Amino acid sequence: MRLINTAPILALALLVTSCAKVQNSVTVVNNSGVKADRVIVTVCGQDVIFENLETGKQQSRSFSVTGDSGFLVSASLSDGTVASNSFGYVTGGAGSYGNHAEIEIAPDKSLKGKQL
Numbered sequence: 001m002r003l004i005n006t007a008p009i010l011a012l013a014l015l016v017t018s019c020a021k022v023q024n025s026v027t028v029v030n031n032s033g034v035k036a037d038r039v040i041v042t043v044c045g046q047d048v049i050f051e052n053l054e055t056g057k058q059q060s061r062s063f064s065v066t067g068d069s070g071f072l073v074s075a076s077l078s079d080g081t082v083a084s085n086s087f088g089y090v091t092g093g094a095g096s097y098g099n100h101a102e103i104e105i106a107p108d109k110s111l112k113g114k115q116l
Contacts, residue, residue, distance in 0.1 A: 024090070024099040026071070027060040028053060032105040035078040041103065042072040043090065053105075065096035073103055073111050087113030 026043070028050045030036050036053040044066045050059050068091045074084040083105070090099045100116040 023062040024065055024097060025060050025062050026101045026103065027058055028103045028105065029058040030055050030105045031107055032077060032081075032109050033107060034081075034109075036105055037076045037078050039073065039075045039103070039105070041101075043101075044069040065090050065092055065099060067092040071101055071103075071113055073113060075105055075111055077105070077109060081109045083109055083111050085111040085113060088115045 026041050026048055028036070028039050028041070030053045033055050035055060037051065039050040039053065041048040041050075041061075041063075043063055046063055046066075048061045048063050050061065053059055068089070070086055070090075071088045072084070072086045074082070076082050088101055090096070102114055102116060104112045106112050
């Protein structure tokens with residue numbers, strides 16, 4: 001019976017796992033009771049856009065961290081409500097990956113952000 005040296009295979013598996021791309025993401029959750037026509041989240045100079053988000057639904061998008069930045073959020077709802085808010089903070093450098101933010105369009109139609 002011939003034994004196979006599995007060390008190279010295990011090393012490759014560890015390398016692939018450790019180099020897997022960790023993304024930054026922002027999720028918008030619509031609990032407003034009306035459709036969100038458009039939500040724009042600006043972070044690190046990028047506009048992350050969500051459109052036609054039905055009430056009770058959520059959508060997620062990825063973004064790149066290119067430096068230090070907060071989150072600026074504006075939303076236009078189908079009933080004519082326009083809301084805005086800012087929250088949180090991301091920094092460039094070694095901690096520029098794995099950032100997750102969640103924005104809720106609340107039942108009172110305000111925007112509430114948190115970092116997870």
